[in-house]
Amino acid sequence: MRAALFLALALFAAPAAAQDTARAAEAAADRLAAASEQLAAAQASRDRVAALTETVRAYEAGLASLRDGLRRAAIRERSIAVELEARRDRIAALLAALQSISQTPAPVLMLHPGGALGTARAGLIASEVTPALQAEAQALRADLQEAADLAALQQSAIGTLEEGLAGAQTARSALSKAISDRTDLPRRFTENPVATALLLASTDTLDAFASGLARTIDAELSGSAPDATARKGEIPLPVQGQVLRGFGAADAAGVARPGLVIATAPRGLVSTPVAATLRFRGELLDYGNVAILEPAAGVLVILAGLAEVFGETGEILPEGAAVGLMGGDPPASHEILTETAQGGGAPQTETLYLEVREGDVPVDPATWFATG
Incomplete structure (x- = not known):
């Protein structure tokens, strides 16, 4: 007892x-x-x-x-x-x-x-x-x-x-x-599709394409250019996700790129964190679908790896406007329950590449974006 x-x-x-x-x-x-x-x-x-x-x-x-x-x-x-x-x-x-x-x-x-x-x-x-x-x-x-x-x-x-x-x-x-169906956004310029096609065919690097973007403008319009300089260093990332590799970091194959690689959920929404001009949209080299934004004069933000890209070249997109969607298939409900039953979080299987260029030179995106 x-x-x-x-x-x-x-x-x-x-x-x-x-x-x-x-x-x-x-x-x-x-x-x-x-x-x-x-x-x-x-x-x-x-x-x-x-x-x-x-x-x-x-x-x-x-x-x-x-x-x-x-x-x-x-x-x-x-x-x-x-x-x-x-x-x-x-x-x-x-x-x-x-x-x-x-x-x-x-x-x-x-x-x-x-x-x-x-x-x-x-x-x-x-x-x-x-x-x-x-x-x-x-x-x-x-x-x-x-x-x-x-x-x-x-x-x-x-x-x-x-x-x-x-x-x-x-x-x-x-x-x-x-x-x-949207037709109400202001435009800064109209695109010359022939010049864009020739630029795509004649360039084999992102540097060369970005440098030649000015030649794709057919006519300048009256729209005023956005200027996000005052928010430099505080701009939120354009997609919800986690930064996998920073500026200049090499991947598993030893390839280093001057941008960020951000892991995102399938079909994640990519949006403009500040007002910007859409300078280019479409497939580019081995980057997949690309959207190039200009949030300030001489500054280009390159977003690569999207499944869908929205908008028309030359449009001025307001802050928070949808730029595109990531690829992949969202998991079904039973897959989500299986993942959570194992204690796992939401899978981030897609990757968005983000690069910032000032005057044709890549710079650390952390100088513009709040990467933390």
């Missing part, structure tokens, strides 16, 4: 810390519901492009928030399971001891072979241990209930995920169409 009581005192040394993941997941679901309402309103908005751009951002934020909540829920559920597994032998030993005690008649249980003094001491120990046993039993019950709630939360998220993913795809498609 004494061995069982001291084993009970040692059991469950530290209670598990509870995490309010359900509230985070509920907030994410609310954000997705708001994005769905925003999508319906954007279809009738006077400025459909701006409204749909914000809707795509809202869906991306809501889905990212939901995935983060599910990931934390999965990590917590696994943590509880590991803790309970680690205690399994000790719990089994305690239960066996308690079962043996429960089968002993109460008058015999309270007797001690040491006589009255031993019996009194055993009673004192039992009176002190009982509240501790009750507290630990409640903690165990809370852990089991939390694990069950977290499992139910992840299961119930399937519908929310599917609706969010479908809504995001609808918003992206509507945005692409709205931009293709």
Whole structure:
């Protein structure tokens, strides 16, 4: 009996810390519901492009928030399971001891072979241990209930995920169409398509192409050139993601490029962080689809690796305007649940290359962008 009581005192040394993941997941679901309402309103908005751009951002934020909540829920559920597994032998030993005690008649249980003094001491120990046993039993019950709630939360998220993913795809498609129908943006110049084609055919480096861009202008218009010089060093990155390689860093093949490589989620929205002139859009050398922006006179921002590029060359894009979408296929809801069940975050399988040139010379993008 004494061995069982001291084993009970040692059991469950530290209670598990509870995490309010359900509230985070509920907030994410609310954000997705708001994005769905925003999508319906954007279809009738006077400025459909701006409204749909914000809707795509809202869906991306809501889905990212939901995935983060599910990931934390999965990590917590696994943590509880590991803790309970680690205690399994000790719990089994305690239960066996308690079962043996429960089968002993109460008058015999309270007797001690040491006589009255031993019996009194055993009673004192039992009176002190009982509240501790009750507290630990409640903690165990809370852990089991939390694990069950977290499992139910992840299961119930399937519908929310599917609706969010479908809504995001609808918003992206509507945005692409709205931009293709747009005719109200000011233009700084009109492009000479023949000169552009000749430049593409005659250059084999990005340096040469960027240097020859001026020759592709057919006629200058009255639009005033944007100037983001005052925000130099504080401009946000054009896409949500993580910088994989910095300025001049070599890749796995030993190739160093004077720009940033940013990992992004599939179909991520790329936008202009400041007002800029669209100087070029299309396929370029081995860079894939490219958009070249001019946020200030003599400054070019090259964005390469997009799946879709929006806008017309010569247009002045306002701050926050959609430039394009990254490639890849967004994961299905069951794939997301599998990833989060393993404790993983949102996969960033696409890469955007960002280069900044001042007067035909590449400079560190960190001089213009807030890369941190």
